[in-house]
């Protein structure tokens with residue numbers, strides 16, 4: 001992505017101790033993360049609206065908590081890009097170009113929704129992880145902190161969703177066999 005340096009940066013250059021080339025590289029990575037996060041936010045809200053079946057109540061409420069968390073994170077990621085002196089992507093065209101997530105055409109079943117959200121959180125985690133080394137190399141602790149926090153949330157959410165797909169606990173399976 002050809003990240004634009006803001007007009008305000010031309011009027012008064014950003015002088016925070018991170019070279020412009022590093023700030024641009026970090027912002028490019030954060031822009032891909034923002035696109036993943038926004039796409040995952042919308043996917044989760046879509047599934048909140050359209051989930052059906054016996055697990056409706058559980059999933060409807062769970063997806064609501066998840067999309068609210070993702071919505072808040074959009075702002076944190078975008079404003080970190082701005083603090084680095086670069087404009088943040090903010091429309092569907094840019095997000096579609098930048099995201100690594102797939103978009104579904106039809107309404108999936110409840111189990112398929114869970115599987116798709118696990119994949120979405122894992123994909124977003126991989127994007128976040130790929131940017132951490134770039135931020136650390138440039139001593140950009142605030143970005144590294146933000147990425148670490150995002151990783152914790154994506155990995156934990158993926159685990160919780162993945163657990164919904166397991167029929168029974170390993171202990172229960174062992175007890176049944178005995």
Ligand SMILES: [Fe+2]
Nearest residue numbers: 048049060064
């Ligand atoms: Fe709602």
